[in-house]
Amino acid sequence: MLDAKMPEAWRVLRIQSELVDGIEQLIKLKGAVTVFGGARFEVGSRYYEMARELGGLLAEAGVPVITGGGPGIMEGANRGAYEREGASVGLNITLPREQDANPYQSISLSFRYFFVRKFLFIKNAVGFAILPGGFGTLDELFEALTLVQTEKVEPFPIVLLGKDYWQGLLKWMEESILANGCIDQEELSLFSVVDTPAEACDIFTRHLVSLATE
Numbered sequence: 001m002l003d004a005k006m007p008e009a010w011r012v013l014r015i016q017s018e019l020v021d022g023i024e025q026l027i028k029l030k031g032a033v034t035v036f037g038g039a040r041f042e043v044g045s046r047y048y049e050m051a052r053e054l055g056g057l058l059a060e061a062g063v064p065v066i067t068g069g070g071p072g073i074m075e076g077a078n079r080g081a082y083e084r085e086g087a088s089v090g091l092n093i094t095l096p097r098e099q100d101a102n103p104y105q106s107i108s109l110s111f112r113y114f115f116v117r118k119f120l121f122i123k124n125a126v127g128f129a130i131l132p133g134g135f136g137t138l139d140e141l142f143e144a145l146t147l148v149q150t151e152k153v154e155p156f157p158i159v160l161l162g163k164d165y166w167q168g169l170l171k172w173m174e175e176s177i178l179a180n181g182c183i184d185q186e187e188l189s190l191f192s193v194v195d196t197p198a199e200a201c202d203i204f205t206r207h208l209v210s211l212a213t214e
Contacts, residue, residue, distance in 0.1 A: 001077040002052070006106070006174075011198070012094045013162050014112070015113055015116060017200065018116045019116050019119070019191050021109070022091070022109055022111070022116060022120045023120070024117075025106070025107060025109055026089065026103075026109075026120060027087065028124070029064050029066075029087065029209055030064075030124065031063060031064065031123045031208055031211075032063065032064035032065065032087070032089070032125045032127060032128050033055065033058055033063055033064070033065060033066070033126065033127045033128070033129055033204050034066040034067070034121045034124065034127070034128050034129070034134060035051060035055065035065060035066070035067050035073065035074070035077035035128075035129045035131065035132065036067075036068070036073070036074075036120070036128065036129070036130050036135055036136075036137050036140045036141070037051055037073025037074065037076075037077075037130070037131030037132060037133040037137055038072050038073055038132055038133030038134050038135075039068075039070045039071050039073070039133075039136075040071075040072055041046020041072040041073055041080060041132070042072075043075075044078075045191050047072065047073060047076075047131055047132050047162065047165075048072065048075070048076040048101070049054040049058045050076070050078065050133055050161060050162070050196075050197055051073045051074075051075075051076030051077040051078060051121060051130060052076040052077065052079050052080040052083075053197040054060045054077060054080060054129060054131075054161070054197035054200055054201060055077035055078060055079060055080025055081040055082075055084075055086075055138060056080035056081065056084045056086075057080075057197055057198060057201040058081060058086065058125075058143065058201055059080065059081040059082075059083075059085065059087075059088075059203065060081075060084055060086070061105070061201060061204075061205050062086070063079040063086070063131065063204060063205070064081075064086065064088075064089060064124075064203075064206065065077050065078065065080075065086060065087065065088050065089065065096075066089040066090075066091065066120075066121060066125060067089070067090055067091070067126065067166035068073065068091055068092065068093065068117075068136075068145040069090025069091050069092035069093075069101050069102065069108060069109075070090075070092060070100065070101065070102060070114050071091075071100065071102055072133075073089065073131045073132070073133060073137075074102060075102035075104060077103040077106055077129075077181065078090055078102055078103070078104040079095055080103035081104075082105065083104075083108065085171070087107070088104055088106045088107070088152075089105065089107045089108075089109075090102065090105040090107070090109070091109050091111060091117050091120055092109065092110045092157060093110070093112070093114065093117055094110065094112050095113070095177065099168070099179070100140060101122065102151065102175045111194060116180045118140070121140070122144075122153060124158070126156050126207060126208060126211065127156050127157040127203070127204040128140070128141075128144050128156070128157070128158045128159070128160065128205060129159050129161060129200055129204075130144075130159065130160045130161065130191075131161045131162060131163050132161075132165040132166075141158070141160070141191075142162075144158050145158060145191065147188055148190050149187060149190060155190075156207065157192065157203050157204055157207050158191040159192050159193075159194060159203050159204070160190070160192070161194055161195070161196075161197065161200055162195065163193055163194070165210065166193055170193065173183065173188065175186070177211075193204070202210075
């Protein structure tokens with residue numbers, strides 16, 4: 001929600017303060033994986049537990065976990081990392097509903113502006129894990145694909161978890177976007193689709209090893 005009564009110049013200063021504070025708080029965080037997914041999945045549901053397992057595996061591998069800090073998939077990933085004493089970061093945002101900060105965070109920040117939060121999702125991450133979710137999750141997925149496609153960031157793994165959930169989207173990409181020449185065949189390789197947290201974790205850890213040897 002915009003600050004309706006705040007003069008434009010002062011709004012810029014608020015944006016700047018969020019950006020500076022976020023960078024300062026996360027300055028020591030390196031080689032993280034950002035996990036996205038829907039806020040509406042309950043504790044114990046298939047995808048919540050998948051996120052929790054992924055968070056735990058990443059923590060065991062020494063990889064920090066970043067999420068949007070809310071419930072559902074975000075809570076699951078934070079919880080998995082937190083339970084294994086890994087770095088568990090939540091970048092929360094003020095929303096009309098759904099977005100209460102989960103308790104499984106070693107670093108918790110709060111934002112008013114989506115674009116500041118999105119910048120910090122990417123700045124400290126070497127990979128994105130995309131679990132089932134709604135419009136917000138799709139927004140993050142396609143923004144990541146666009147940044148890699150346009151070479152605005154160094155290429156990093158974008159991994160979709162849950163083949164059955166994503167198969168309709170993949171079919172549409174092939175039969176509509178690709179068939180109409182809006183993307184090239186090789187651009188479908190900008191992301192991977194896996195069924196287990198272990199497969200996703202393996203992709204991220206192999207990428208980290210490759211970065212260390214460059």
